[in-house]
Amino acid sequence: MRTQIAIVGAGPAGLLLGALLHRAGIDNVVLEQRSAEYVLGRIRAGVLEQVAVDLLREAGIAERLDAQGLPHDGFEMAFGERRLRIDLHALTGRRVVVYGQTEVTRDLMDHRHQTGLGTVYEAEDVQPHGFDGGRPYLSYRHGGTGHRLDADFLIGCDGFHGVCRASVPPGALQTFEKIYPFGWLGLLAETPPVSPELIYGHTERGFTLASMRSHQRSRYYLQCSLDDTVAQWSDDAFWAELRRRLPAAAAAQLVTGPSIEKSIAPLRSFVAEPMRFGRLFLAGDAAHIVPPTGAKGLNLAASDVGLLARALAEFYGGSTAGIDHYSQRALARVWKAERFSWWFTSLMHRFPDTGGFGLRMQQAEFDYLCGSVAAQTVLAENYVGLPLG
Ligand SMILES: Cc1cc2nc3c(=O)[nH]c(=O)nc-3n(C[C@H](O)[C@H](O)[C@H](O)COP(=O)(O)OP(=O)(O)OC[C@H]3O[C@@H](n4cnc5c(N)ncnc54)[C@H](O)[C@@H]3O)c2cc1C
16 A cells, blocks of 8 residues: 555644645545554543634644534632632733544544545554665564555654654664653543533642533542552542542532543653654654643643644645755754743642752742732643644
8 A cells, every 4th residue: 555644643733734635635544553442432631722613624624623522711729728810812912622532533534535535444463664764664464464665765753662763773763751740530421511611620638620521521630649440439439539639619600520531640741852753743642641730741742733734735746845844843842842832830829849948949939929910921821732833
């Protein structure tokens, strides 16, 4: 088989890239190791920046997003009972949209299906080859048979544990990592959210986030120990702990119900540099991870592929400038999102070594935010997302 662009991974990065390339008249094939149902079953991100929304619109896949997504003009921070609303729209003129990653993925999958673009689910043992020369290709097995997919370029959209970054010679790659000493226990329930806007809470018992996927579906998180297991947390134990961590007025609005999903995610900051190796490019979680506090993971995946789709369209138009600068441009935006996610995580969580001084620093930072429109603006413009560049 031959295509122009061979993409590894049918997460949001791979599927959105495929849609943007299709829009630009560039043929592409996606190889995904899991089944479509498995990919759709993963409960992950839920807050879209304007850049991600614009890219989905550009790809012609925003009909359901525009009809069902919930525009949010602000969010709340709470330090115990002290609450601060960050008015994103007043401070930046922009807003974010709550629309689950599962829905984004479903829309992208449907579009791919309708446009007849090649997608191979349950592709086994995908391996990139020849990307340091002029004839790159992917080998893989499907239905018990070996296959080869030749392409002009290979794109690794295969997430943090994928094969593409792992195939780069170690000397060609520099990595930067910070592991946080706690995780997030998440619970999804078919219950109305506790508040119309997200609440990020700092408490002496640890961080909490009250989020949502729709007016009827809530997503809540609790900072937990890395040693905790989901089995240890009954629904009742989760709701009781959430009630203790929410500000009292919000806790009074809490509607509980059986969980649809419960999981623990470790928190990590990670960047691999560069994001191009000859004819292999990396995008999304394959190249970088952020802790979810700033809601940047899915959005960075979208902005990477937005830049990459543009660069590849330029290449087929006769200029290599876009692909030559892709890594540098993407990383400039990635590092700013890494900084913001690290800062917001550091401010809102209790670390084992926070201590008296660390706590006073967090409280002083929150006080400063409460009293300074300038500080709130810095927070807001990072939260709604920096321009694509
Ligand atoms: C548990 C969890 C919770 C999260 N919660 C949030 C959140 O609340 N907010 C937020 O902003 N972000 C969150 N994120 C991050 C966000 O979901 C990711 O940043 C986003 O999914 C990145 O998209 P991606 O396409 O780059 O990678 P992925 O979504 O990871 O997609 C990669 C795809 O590649 C496939 N793949 C991997 N290896 C191979 C291979 N060898 N061959 C073929 N296919 C392969 C995988 O099966 C997968 O489908 C969360 C992530 C996780 C893991």
